[in-house]
Amino acid sequence: xxxxxxxxxxxxxxxxxxxxxFDGYxxxxxxxxxxxxGVSAAALLRTRDLLVRGIAPGSxxxxxxxxxxxxxxxxxxxVPSTRWxxxxxxxxxxxxxxxxLLDRLRLSHDVxxxxxSIAHETRRGQRLPVADVVRPPLAVFVEQARLVExxxxxxxxxxxxxxxxxxxxxxxxxxxxxxxxSTTPYTYELITATIQIASALVQRAKYALVCPRPAQYxxxxxxxxxxPEHFAFPSGHATQAFAIAHxxxxxxxxxxxxxxxxxQRQAEMIATNRVIAGVHFHVDSLAGRVVGQSLGEYLVHxxxxxxxxxxxxxGRARPSGSLSHAELDLSVAIDAPGGRAGLExxxxxxxxxxxxxxxxxxxxxADPDTAWAWLWQQVRxxxxx
Numbered sequence: 074x075x076x077x078x079x080x081x082x083x084x085x086x087x088x089x090x091x092x093x094x095f096d097g098y099x100x101x102x103x104x105x106x107x108x109x110x111g112v113s114a115a116a117l118l119r120t121r122d123l124l125v126r127g128i129a130p131g132s133x134x135x136x137x138x139x140x141x142x143x144x145x146x147x148x149x150x151x152v153p154s155t156r157w158x159x160x161x162x163x164x165x166x167x168x169x170x171x172x173x174l175l176d177r178l179r180l181s182h183d184v185x186x187x188x189x190s191i192a193h194e195t196r197r198g199q200r201l202p203v204a205d206v207v208r209p210p211l212a213v214f215v216e217q218a219r220l221v222e223x224x225x226x227x228x229x230x231x232x233x234x235x236x237x238x239x240x241x242x243x244x245x246x247x248x249x250x251x252x253x254x255s256t257t258p259y260t261y262e263l264i265t266a267t268i269q270i271a272s273a274l275v276q277r278a279k280y281a282l283v284c285p286r287p288a289q290y291x292x293x294x295x296x297x298x299x300x301p302e303h304f305a306f307p308s309g310h311a312t313q314a315f316a317i318a319h320x321x322x323x324x325x326x327x328x329x330x331x332x333x334x335x336x337q338r339q340a341e342m343i344a345t346n347r348v349i350a351g352v353h354f355h356v357d358s359l360a361g362r363v364v365g366q367s368l369g370e371y372l373v374h375x376x377x378x379x380x381x382x383x384x385x386x387x388g389r390a391r392p393s394g395s396l397s398h399a400e401l402d403l404s405v406a407i408d409a410p411g412g413r414a415g416l417e418x419x420x421x422x423x424x425x426x427x428x429x430x431x432x433x434x435x436x437x438x439a440d441p442d443t444a445w446a447w448l449w450q451q452v453r454x455x456x457x458x
Contacts, residue, residue, distance in 0.1 A: 295351060375445050
């Protein structure tokens, strides 16, 4: 099955180290590095020796005059500006997005309640909820392990996609949205950046909530792929998939309901495949859907405004057995007007009519002077030609 890092979502399926292509197709990255692309360091050294022969060191040194235009500071050097982002590699930009987004997020863990929370801190110090999850009790996981055994019957028909999604699930998104690296490179970058931020957050949640994998409950589970060496709840694949589904819908055409529904179903299939494979419980995916949906809305807001709905997954909601046989089902609402009508116990309180804004008093606004907002500008240009 290969190295475990290929499964866990940081060195493999998400594309940080290969699939996204931003270190390959975007600007001939190999040509920027001496000794790569078939050019040896010795050849470069020899060429320089010939070019500088007879020229005194320092005789051609001059002030910085690259014709990049303003903005520059009083001493003639560049000043910080989003205009420089286009001159950076995709890998560097994704690191900027991650640090920028995490700078305003506050993560907390209530050990007694077994709750993990994500909130946005405003400039005034107010914390606005993005998502929170509560770990279900042991009895729920025991019953859910039996469900995982039953769902193993689908492994034969799902094997091709399960194995493909071990390494990457990018093609499953690009096929729906007709994405191409040559025509929509920034949309690719948006997807990989979303995966990166979702991964960073969900790993903190997994570490805080400490939920063993299905195979640790039953010897009959016998996963068909290598079990990742981190905890189960909430599902990282589900979190990332539902976040991507919302973000792609917002980027390509927010008014296209057929597109939005197809992306949601794709997210559901990606999450469920992990259950069928034997490495996740259904409740992992249920919580991942909640976190992914709210995180997706939050990331759209940070890029172009519009606000988000803060949602929770209440794993200990009564009746306590309501989650024992629960499965991921898009027909089950995770929010409702007022936060109660018709909602399952695990989702009660999720009020879809209550939208939060990162800067109360300036509803719907995003900060235009951020790298993340700049990325969204590039994405909009790709789809609004």
